[in-house]
Amino acid sequence: MPRNPSHCSFESSVKHLLHTNVIPSAQECARIPDILVQPRKDLATIEEEIQRTQQKLDELKYRREVLATDIDAHLALLSPVRRLPDDILREIFVTSLASTHNAIIASREAPLLLCQVCSDWRKIAFTTPRLWSSLHVVVPTEPQLQDTIFSLAQQWLARSGILPLSLSIGISFAVLDEDHTAVFPFLELMLAAQTAGNPSNSQSPLRPIIWTGFRNGFTPYPLPLPPS
Template identity: 25%
Template structure:
């Protein structure tokens, strides 16, 4: 056999035009006499022909630049971004195990390694070897890094954990985004005294252990939110901060953190409203805020957030009215409010809408809202583009008949998307179908109550025993609206 063809069998090089014609001739040959030139044992002939057929694969003709883009696509669609980049069963690690050419292209593509996810949660059998992490960081060259770390300290691996974290923080100058999910973690494994020149986003979640009975943990100092934030005092590019903890935090308003730079803030901790209020006061440039698990009275001072466009509140306690009345938001565009105690919610919402200079266009309410309040909301909030109302299992037939009253129809000229749910077993299917048909867009209906509406979402409850069962006639009417793309009543759990 031609030595050049033998070379192709041991490499990933693409055959030339002449070699391609020769290989196709051999593969299409039906006479054994024509294959004698291959000089192989008859038993080895099928395997050899299979390898020759592989040399014609189009992947061999891919330029290295195009192959690297395919590798990046594989990385972005693998489980590695959610679990562990060092998993040999997922991209990018598995790409280097195919052949020498693929390994060379993979290791020469820095963008393939600039997003790193490391965890000992989902893959406890995969050791977090500092040398492997060092190699991964080296492959990314000088690109900014997006690092996601989920780590649980174990008594038997404390020394390995310290070496592992030292390897990570050696690249602190290149960190652009950092996600930390820490459990049972000592504070001294976190970065201290480092300068994060390009760090723009931090997402921190800390869980305290449920049991502290082990003798190995008796003298352990667990990481706190303030301990963690102290490590990021030198971050001139920091713009986004998210904090989540399953405990009541200590005073996290440390003076060394650059609060005034933040434009995006999320706080999900068991803390009183006053703590969130004080933090917001220190962040005059905020554009997006999400507060969760806040409770108790407060709001002695008004919150003048002149640049805030998006506000999300997940409230427990004395109701949202106290908090809503504290905000002065002249540029508010999107509001999400979830609460179990909607005391005076509508009056507070109306007051907030007036203070926002009628700029609100996206509203999502997760609360028990009576049909009368829904009608009032649609009549007053004239600037809305999207509206979502989810009251758990409190959505009744009256919420749908509200749209079917011909004598006093509700009209809204700008609303484009409406969501009402969840649909449960005690709803009348005919009422739901009539409401959906009333709101469906029609080119000939110049007097349509919702002329701009293009999407109606009526999600059904996920538990089968709670899911509504409509008649065949109702389902046929709804299917007509589904086919147009106007109605979405798929199963959803909230």
């Protein structure tokens, strides 16, 4: 609400000087501290009231959040997805995979994203080989992270069963310049995945792998493609 510049919210003998460039006299300057005694007390009272009101508002907001959370939790019990058979969920999970690139080791995308929803979904995802039959591995620049990513990739491929694989590797020139052998364990892991599910004396063909290549165009040696 706009205010009249000449208006003052409390009684003041110098209000005619407010919002002007007029210099107050010595007597007027001497009166100003006395004029402000009660207004300052009133201001302190208002600030205390605001603080009490804010505390009450914060309490109400907290209670609202708790109630809303509990209501949502109850409504979630009615969700139809809870009643879907595991086989249907598996099909839905597979359709959530990226269609333009191999799956990546990242919690923001399927299949790892699905594993974060609940323990039941994680169990279903872990036992759905199609979710793990594609993989793009980015070789980290930090050596200490390479072991972690290698271990995750190893677990990933183990969940793929004996399905054909689609694999790719991303490696920066910085990694190659620092240690070009850093990529070898990942390549060996992917090549070893060919024999998954095949006994050493088996005459069955090796597991097919679709090799979609390296970023930066670096391909130390080729990987086999599945028969057409």
